[in-house]
Amino acid sequence: MKELERDLGLASVLAISVGAMIGSGIFILPALALKIAGPAVIVAYLLAGLLVVPAALSKSEMATAMPEAGGTYIYIERGMGPLLGTIAGVGTWFSLSFKGALALVGGVPYLLLVFDLPLKPVALGLATVLILVNLLGAKQTGRLQVAIVAVMLAALGWFAAGSAPGVQSGNYANFFADGLGGLLAATGLVFVSYAGVTKVASVAEEVEDPGRNIPLGILGSLAFTTLLYVAVVAVMVGITDPGAVAGSLTPVAVAAEATLGQVGVVVVIVAAVLALISTANAGVLSSSRYPFAMSRDRLAPPSLSAVSDRFGTPAASITLTGAVMLVLIAFVPILEIAKLASAFQIMVFALINVAVVAFREGNADYDPEFTSPLYPWMQVFGAVTGVLLLTQMGTIALAGAGLITLGSVVWYLGYVRPRVSREGVARDAIRRRVGQNAIADVQSDALEGAHDVLVAVTKDIGPDRERSLFEIAADIASQHDGRIIGVRFEEIPDQAPLTDEVTVQSEADRSFERRTAEYAEQLGVTIDSEEIVSHDTKHAIVNVAEEHGVDAILTEHEPLRLRSRLIGDPVDWVVRHAPCDVHLVDNLGYDSPEHVVLAGDGTPYESRAVTVAETLAAANDGSLSLWYPATTGRTDRHEATIADLERELTDALSVSVRSRAVRPDGGRVSSGDTPDVVVRSGTDHRLRHALLDDRPPTPQGSATTVTVYPEVARRAPLARRLLERFVF
Template identity: 30%
Template structure:
């Protein structure tokens, strides 16, 4: 069997007809979907941690570096998402360009990225919520707000928010998009409030020295804050549910990335200008900075915005995970019995409920911290594969319809791979050990099940069957 067999774009599009998703999203929904996943933990938590431990005020340059890496990759994503408007994101793109085993590896990476990331974000949501209630005089019992390893029984707030968002995603993509739109506007308002309140208190002396950890610190900071940009790729998982994917997907991907990059750099500049960078190594640096200048009410409002921000990140992560599972099950990589579309809501309800249940278990019972490096490695790897896929398809299928074309592909693709590869090289070594174990498990699954049950394998077997005499 050919491990690098590819699936034609026509077959991918045709394969969605039997289990079609409801088309309900426009370009504005997609931009907000991207912002919903991008602006969250990254801007409210990682900005301060990365400044304190890695880059100092140079965190602004770290965001520029990560933004450039994402920008090149985003153009590649936009071309392939418009060209192949089906669920699955990087997994689907790899299947069409680089072959089955590469597609499985990418899909396996996305499973880890979205599931582990969603569980970690749910735990973070619980921590913010419990803390905000505590400041209001409402103290919840530790037994039901902490995992067993931390002296509790079950992290109930994490389980409740995951269950609620899973229910919304089962109910319908449009309904979920409405909630996402409201929460995105709230958190954008909170980010704007922070900039409005804190900018007059910026002290330029706090930016000295600008590069306390040198250029190496800027690079390490960029590798860490890259987690803050994870999200625009989730827009491509919604390609199949777009009213006009050829136009809306590129707008959603590039638009959400541009908005968030500008906001990240602005917040990083103001944050490190208001307080010394060394004091920002805490779980709520934005709220901390406002309290430091006496803006206690603003601090509480920003904390509320952080909760809204983390909620939308969790929503989009679960959404993206279900669409990757959907694409993989359609291709036979995982049991096809999971591909069931709700007759009324038009959503993959079975996969969504399974994903929600797994995230509930992880976030409710296990002591999961926000392991940004782990999510980053899977995402950066996927970005490299997608970027390379654009170049491969330009060579192998030069006449294919491309509603959006990545500009200067001979320059953009190598830069995307180089930038993402450079950020990968700056990740901690233990991240590679964990991913090595994860990929070994993935290869066992592929060679024992997926390789023999994929739709392409079944087609090959049917062709090679001996004719009846």
């Protein structure tokens, strides 16, 4: 693949960054912000500049680690994955295109002060020239940017210095008259003035010595521009009568006329036109690199990553970006759309801060030459304040950002996902943290003491299956110094009186007592047995469990039917209301199992299921196998994380452990791998309805299966379970 040439020095980097900021932020937005916050607009510019610092530091760090074309898209895609990368790439591309078009349209009113020209044709002509300049090469673009910025800064400096003596302190009266709300609203509006500070990262692949020039360019231009904004706006407010500038299409010209006369107006017109052309030029240069970078990562059609043999520029990407800009200028109310896109830009800045955390906490190959200070508090501050600023942008702006996000998601689902299977380091970092938390839960459960078990016999299941239930209960209870309560439950019709039934003990009941006594003697445990007659067995089971204070209910499991999925069944009710764990047994016999399998669904094994599986294996001097679905499409990073987590879990257990993947349909396994007992965690009923999923897949065979449902109070919150499903 053909690479871009590194021919942008520090001067060009500073010029691109400064030129991308000093445009609408000084020549258009002050008039709008003054209507919102009054003289406090000066503080709004300073506060906005400070709030950009975290994103500037974060982007400087990532740009030195990944000096590639694409900037924001590259960092978020690598850190957060293709979905958020697509949203960031598409959204930022549109945002920069909108702002470039806005700069051109916003510059024309200054020209109209001198020439009688039609607005849109002039803007379209200027856009066409800038597109052609960008097609010729980044070096020519950088040189043009340096010249434009030099003239523009000289004009602004002359305006500020020449107008400063005319400042009237009375114009700053009632400085905070609009209160904190007005200040924050103005800060949210003028925040977009600094959005260009990190644009240079999108052309990082073309920057000489990126480890030095990118941080210096980004941070130096931010500091310089913040001071310039504050100084110019302070002068503008101080030399004009209150309300004279607010709402004007040419606020700087109005201010210059008040102190410098017509000469000042001409100088300001020149500076404004150059500044806004500079912003548009930087917009074409940087925004065109987003589809270029996305194309190289297969998130966009391959034709957009083609580099011109003659000029060394991404011609197709620049042409597409230019076409979008021309359409916007010709047919769309740019000012409103630019405000909507700016809201998305704030959201992207928040994601940039999160992406740095993802890279540092993940296991990706990440070695930046520049590192952000005060990590991670700087990034947390940037992400939180970004969200707060979004709330100040208004409903329309938020809705517009939502539409851009929705369109990006549709593009991802329709084009990207069938072609791309990689994931971001953030997902793996979260996966590792979630897995380690689950292992910590296992270790915590292993430290608990006595474990009393209620064996609930709800129907005539025959002596062999009944004995199997008590053998399982004995292995669980004896390993934890617990006891067994065996209860035979009989349900009678509602119209039948309970008193007569309770006083007459049948031969079957006496047989149950004799059998439990035999089990106790043979298994070497104490079993307290009784018989309960009730009108509602499920309530009776829960009541007995509460009365005896047991730690688990053990009973046979009936397969769920369609009715059970839709409206629930008695087993579901017991699981949801039991004051303890519930172990449901698919009973095919139990005889000193030597091979116990812990079957998972690909998410971390639930701690109570792990404890039960380990207990059964330890009680019979057997081994424990960890089985999970064999799925396709996992990345190498995903597989490595699962392997690491399994090793950590193995180290935490007291029995011999091995693991293997099985087919998700529960296919048959070789005879040597056939388990004696399978233990699995019961599916959260909330997830069952949300995801239409009943239970973890397990291999077919003749093994008894124990499904473990933890007590409701012990279960992971729904948000955690959904997070586990997402990251695993």
